[in-house]
Amino acid sequence: MADQVMTGRHPSRTLLALSAAFIAVLATVAVAVETGQESWPLVGSVTTGRIDFAGRAYERGDRAEEIQDGFVRVGTTTHGGDIYGEPGASTSTPVLIQVTQDDDIYWYGLVGGP
Secondary structure: OOOOOOOOOOHHHHHHHHHHHHHHHHHHHHHHOOOOOOOOEEEEOOOOOEEEEEEEEEEEEEOOOOOOOOOOEEEEEOOOOOOEEEOOOOHHHOEEEEEEEEOEEEEEEEEOOO
């Protein structure tokens, strides 16, 4: 005991405070992901906030219940999601497209106009 120096610091309290802060941040991200407001930042998401398609940028909008009538599969995202649009959308500049994987479907709108 004589070899130990009392510094007045409590490493266990510091560790506890850091752990609590980490858990709070993780919980905030989890809630945002669960409510559809954000995607996991460390995992490539199929439905990211912005995608490139046919040489143009598209920004994610609202969730969709189903693929729009008349839309066909016109491409894939870099993370493996399917892109749907009007027939011929891959050779034109569609204003709206949909991106889906599994049960998630999102609308994406053209950024910057046609």
